[in-house]
């Protein structure tokens with residue numbers, strides 16, 4: 268048992284060390300941004316449509332169910348359509364599977380630092396060499412809008428039943444307490460270099 272876990276750990280360490288940050292070719296930047304923006308908008312539009320439909324049809328309860336059950340489903344659907352892997356990630360996450368990896372955390376910090384300096388860049392791009400294969404990561408920043416506060420706002424102002432349901436589904440929820448205009452996180456789109 269002990270030996271197995273050591274083997275597993277070494278495997279993990281080796282796995283991690285095989286991802287390396289590389290330079291983003293300057294001449295590719297515009298194309299990456301265009302492809303990344305298009306794909307991330309597809310995901311955001313899909314999510315928003317489902318959310319609005321659910322809120323109109325079944326109210327808040329239904330809407331939380333959509334975010335809970337359908338967010339991943341919609342994401343895989345758009346991934347299949349576009350051929351690019353995608354994720355929504357943030358430091359203050361509701362679902363722990365949306366927690367950032369090392370490179371996503373770097374992108375989140377880049378936006379946070381820029382905002383501190385009074386700037387809001389429209390994207391961030393990274394290039395990673397993953398086991399000899401280069402991929403580009405496009406990050407689109409997300410802002411909190413009025414409608415988001417229903418489920419991500421000040422817990423004291425949120426619908427009690429809704430908050431209870433969220434707490435039951437996500438006991439370690441960090442995604443409340445936002446205000447309109449706050450930086451919420453990013454959509455990450457991973458594009459294989461040979462597609463650009």
Ligand code: HEC
Pocket residue numbers: 318327330331334335338339355356357359360361362363365409410411412414415416417418419442451452453
């Ligand atoms: C009806 C409630 C509801 C509304 C309204 C809502 N969300 Fe969420 N949001 C959720 C739930 C539930 C999750 C967790 C989804 C999951 O399990 O993957 C979530 C997850 C997220 C995530 C993924 C990161 C995380 O915290 O796990 C982002 C980013 C996000 N929401 C942004 C927004 C934005 C921006 C808006 C407004 C345009 C919004 N949400 C509106 C309920 C809501």
